[in-house]
Amino acid sequence: MKKILIVFGSRFGNSKEIANFISKIFEKVATTVELVDLKETKRKNRPSVDGYDGILVGSGIKIMKWTKEPLAFLKKNKNMLSNKTLGLFVTSMIKLTDYEQAKKDYCEKIASDIGVQPKIYDVFGPVMDFSETSNLGSLNKGILKLAAMGISKDFGIEIDLNGLNDFRDWDQIKDFANTFVELVKKE
Ligand SMILES: Cc1cc2nc3c(=O)[nH]c(=O)nc-3n(C[C@H](O)[C@H](O)[C@H](O)COP(=O)(O)O)c2cc1C
Helix, strand or coil: CCEEEEEEECCCCHHHHHHHHHHHHHHHCCCEEEEEECCCCCHHHCCCHHHCCEEEEEEECECCECCHHHHHHHHHHHHHHCCCEEEEEEECHHHHCCHHHHHHHHHHHHHHHHCCCCCEEEEECCEEECCCCCCCHHHHHHHHHHHHHHHHHHHCCCCCCCCEEECCCHHHHHHHHHHHHHHHHHC
16 A cells, blocks of 8 residues: 655645645545644654655745745655655645746746656645635735735736635646556556
């Protein structure tokens, strides 16, 4: 039976929900799955990649940057990752305007800078929560709202500047997860 480790860093919970969703898909196909929130788990409590066949690493993007913990994870484990099935995913608002560029900037460039070779990677849509119950805080909300207004104006994408906008495509995420499982099974 194949073993998969999912590690992620999420600032506002959106990649976390994606990681949870993917882990449920992995569980259904009878794979052993471990899910680790790198921001919440102390270094000494993180599992070694040693025991896993497939490793999926995810992050949200803020001001063009991954969260630092999954980047550090990739750097620390890059040698051991070379003989595993490695996958990367991010959630990013650039998915809405230039999906191919987002894949280049947030997956391909990161992988080549660190020196890892993912067998699969993808960019998922963002969540932009401008509602009263948003967990963004006023500064982040202001920054994101400016970006959202630009996207809306330049690309004609409808964005509710006072509400919750969830642009994650769960079918895309499901397909990604299933393809990852197939790749792990092939190894
Ligand atoms: C302050 C702020 C800055 C952001 N900057 C970017 C950015 O530079 N590029 C991008 O593609 N998405 C950007 N986003 C959108 C986030 O990537 C998106 O909301 C994502 O779903 C966050 O995932 P997380 O909750 O897992 O961190 C930004 C969001 C916020 C709130």
